Structure formats: structure tokens, C-alpha cells
Amino acid sequence: MPHPNDDFIAGLVDDLKPARPLQQRRGMGWAVAALLAGALTMLWLRGPRPDLAGGHPDAMFLISAGLFLVLTLASSWAAVDMARPAVGSRREGWVWTALMAAVLPVSAIVVISGNLSQGEDSGVHWGGLECMLYGLGWSLLTAATLVVWLRRGAPSNPARAGLLAGVAAGSAGIFAVALQCPVNALAHIGVWHGMTVVLAGIAGRIALPRLLRW
Amino acid sequence: MIADEASLARLAALSQRGDRQAYTALLQASRGWLNRYFRRRVMPWQLDDLVQETLLSVHRKLASYQPDRPFIPWLAAIARYRFVDHLRQAYRRAEDDLEDHDLAAHSDEPEITARISLERLFEALPDAQQRAIELVKIEGLSIAEASQSTGQSESLIKVNIHRGLKRLTALIEKA
Numbered sequence: 001m002p003h004p005n006d007d008f009i010a011g012l013v014d015d016l017k018p019a020r021p022l023q024q025r026r027g028m029g030w031a032v033a034a035l036l037a038g039a040l041t042m043l044w045l046r047g048p049r050p051d052l053a054g055g056h057p058d059a060m061f062l063i064s065a066g067l068f069l070v071l072t073l074a075s076s077w078a079a080v081d082m083a084r085p086a087v088g089s090r091r092e093g094w095v096w097t098a099l100m101a102a103v104l105p106v107s108a109i110v111v112i113s114g115n116l117s118q119g120e121d122s123g124v125h126w127g128g129l130e131c132m133l134y135g136l137g138w139s140l141l142t143a144a145t146l147v148v149w150l151r152r153g154a155p156s157n158p159a160r161a162g163l164l165a166g167v168a169a170g171s172a173g174i175f176a177v178a179l180q181c182p183v184n185a186l187a188h189i190g191v192w193h194g195m196t197v198v199l200a201g202i203a204g205r206i207a208l209p210r211l212l213r214w
Numbered sequence: 215m216i217a218d219e220a221s222l223a224r225l226a227a228l229s230q231r232g233d234r235q236a237y238t239a240l241l242q243a244s245r246g247w248l249n250r251y252f253r254r255r256v257m258p259w260q261l262d263d264l265v266q267e268t269l270l271s272v273h274r275k276l277a278s279y280q281p282d283r284p285f286i287p288w289l290a291a292i293a294r295y296r297f298v299d300h301l302r303q304a305y306r307r308a309e310d311d312l313e314d315h316d317l318a319a320h321s322d323e324p325e326i327t328a329r330i331s332l333e334r335l336f337e338a339l340p341d342a343q344q345r346a347i348e349l350v351k352i353e354g355l356s357i358a359e360a361s362q363s364t365g366q367s368e369s370l371i372k373v374n375i376h377r378g379l380k381r382l383t384a385l386i387e388k389a
Contacts, residue, residue, distance in 0.1 A: 009241045012273045018232040019277035085291030154275035156295040
């Protein structure tokens with residue numbers, strides 16, 4: 001017996017075109033390419049920080065930039081995977097990486113509180129705002145890349161996808177900035193660099209879902 | 215006939231390569247699965263539209279299926295997304311209707327539809343949360359009016375709305 005939806009299905013079948021499955025590694029390749037493009041552009045425009053140029057980078061730079069790099073990769077991986085929906089998928093790994101990176105701002109708050117309680121300078125200066133603004137500006141490259149990728153797929157939770165894209169973009173942006181920022185103070189890195197990721201995550205959570213609905 | 219998971223995954227992979235016969239079989243099997251999935255969630259007259267909308271999403275987003283993964287969880291995620299979107303649209307229409315009391319050609323159908331769908335989910339909420347959401351989010355009372363009507367404090371009304379909506383969202387996500 002014909003079903004009332006048979007004509008509808010026949011129409012969809014007529015319209016069928018081969019569809020290349022979205023591969024996780026291809027999406028991740030896009031994200032890494034955006035990260036590298038941002039970092040290289042930053043180095044080309046502003047030059048590397050002196051210790052990096054001299055081949056003897058400071059430990060604080062290596063640890064903090066490394067954390068932001070790993071956070072970029074982990075959150076990009078989770079965001080890219082969200083283009084391929086499936087009930088029951090768990091994408092929680094990035095949370096542990098984010099918690100690891102959160103050690104920086106939390107430690108900064110402890111250090112700042114200690115400084116202030118001793119009557120010393122807090123260690124946080126408005127000059128750091130420049131790092132944050134550059135970081136947010138540079139984050140747009142990764143954000144745009146992930147949005148284009150996600151729109152090709154079917155993110156079934158646009159709010160979560162927006163948050164992940166925002167965190168990935170913010171950490172990619174501040175990683176690029178860290179390559180030229182000469183400051184090694186924990187207060188500066190924890191507050192200004194850490195805030196970049198937090199703000200980008202909030203912006204992604206608020207602004208991106210409307211671009212990701214389908 | 216209800217196709218098994220392995221057959222559906224194979225049909226989906228063939229469909230991605232442009233095999234129309236496989237695609238026809240896949241869409242027919244998906245239609246059966248979607249009918250069963252939505253029948254417990256929406257009113258009978260909404261069923262066909264929602265199944266068609268979801269099949270259209272399956273068609274548009276076929277590339278997001280991974281041939282090495284099971285097919286049903288993918289279809290279920292698409293169906294859940296369309297169901298949440300359907301509820302959101304019905305709820306928004308109900309809110310718009312509440313704001314447009316003076317429209318001459320006023321129809322109660324979208325509002326009723328939204329309420330029936332929500333009431334099915336409401337059954338899983340404690341009474342206090344149901345009542346707070348019902349009064350403020352559906353009937354449009356202020357927090358103060360809802361507080362007077364229920365005897366709950368204003369802050370408790372806010373907490374119950376927040377917790378209830380959070381729980382509803384979780385229920386839909388798990389559905």
C-alpha cells in the first residue's frame with residue numbers, strides 16, 4: 001500500500017548527490033591550519049619575543065603557551081566532532097584540559113592576593129589589555145574556520161558547539177599572542193591571557209548558536 | 215520490515231556514494247523509525263510534518279553520517295534536534311500569541327499544541343516546578359503574581375522555574 005510520504009521520499013531520492021562524509025581529521029586539519037596561520041601572521045607582523053628569537057625561551061612562557069596550545073587542540077577536536085551528531089557521544093575530554101589551563105588564572109589570583117595583602121603592587125597592569133584585545137582579534141580566524149566546518153555538519157547542540165568553538169578560538173588567539181608577548185609574570189598571563197579564553201568562550205556560547213542552527 | 219543496524223549503516227554508506235536504490239530503502243526505513251520515535255512525543259496531526267522535516271534534515275546533512283559508526287544514534291540525534299526545534303517553535307508561537315491578544319484572526323491551535331507537548335514532559339517535574347513554569351512562562355504572570363497565586367516566595371518561584379527548565383532541557387536531550 002502506498003504511503004502518503006512516498007512522493008516526498010521520491011523527491012529526496014531524485015535530489016540525491018554523492019556526499020563526502022565529514023572526516024574528523026580533515027576538520028582538525030582546518031583548525032590546525034587556522035592556528036598556524038594565526039601564529040605565523042603574528043610572528044611576521046610583530047616578531048617573536050626576544051628569548052624565543054634567541055633560542056632560549058623562558059620556562060613560564062613554555063608552560064603557559066603549551067597549556068593554551070593543548071587547550072586549543074582539545075577543544076578544537078571536540079568542536080570538530082560536534083559536526084557529526086550521534087546520541088550517546090561523550091565529548092568531555094576538553095573539560096579536563098580546560099581545568100588544567102585554569103591553573104594559570106587561579107594561581108594568578110593567589111599571587112595577586114598575596115601581593116596585595118603584603119601591600120605590594122598587584123602585578124596586573126593595564127598594558128595587558130593589549131594582549132587580550134590582540135588575542136580576541138586573532139581568535140576570529142579559528143572561530144570562523146570552526147563555524148564554517150560546523151555549518152557543513154549537523155551540530156545537534158549549537159550552544160555547546162558555540163562554547164567549544166569560542167574556547168578553541170580564544171586559546172588559539174592567545175597562543176599566537178604569547179609568541180610575541182615578552183611578559184613572563186604569572187599575574188599577567190593568568191589574568192590577561194586567561195581572560196581572553198574565558199571571554200572568547202562566553203562570546204562563542206552567546207553569539208555562535210544562531211549561526212550554527214540548521 | 216524493520217531493518218537491522220548493520221543493514222542501515224550499509225545503506226547509508228551506499229547512499230553517500232549516490233546509490234538511489236539504497237537511499238530509497240534507507241529513507242523508508244528511517245521513516246518507520248521516526249514514526250515510532252515521534253508518536254510518543256507529539257500529537258497525531260503533527261506526526262507527518264515532523265517526520266518529513268526530519269527526513270529533509272537527513273537528506274541535507276547526509277555527509278555528517280560516519281560510515282564507520284552506527285546509523286541509529288545518528289538518526290536519533292537528528293530526530294532529537296528536530297523535536298527540540300519543533301518544541302521551541304511551538305513555544306515561541308504560544309508566547310507570541312500571548313503578546314498579541316488583540317489580533318483579530320487569533321487561533322489557539324499553536325498555543326494548545328505547545329502546551330500539550332510540554333505537558334507530556336511536565337509529568338516528570340515536581341508539582342512546584344510545574345506550577346511555577348506554567349504560571350510565569352506559559353500564562354505570562356509576573357513573578358510576584360505567581361508567588362501570590364501559589365504561596366511560594368518570589369525567590370522560590372525563580373528557583374523552581376530555573377530548576378524546572380533545566381530539568382526539561384535535560385529530559386529532551388536524553389529523549
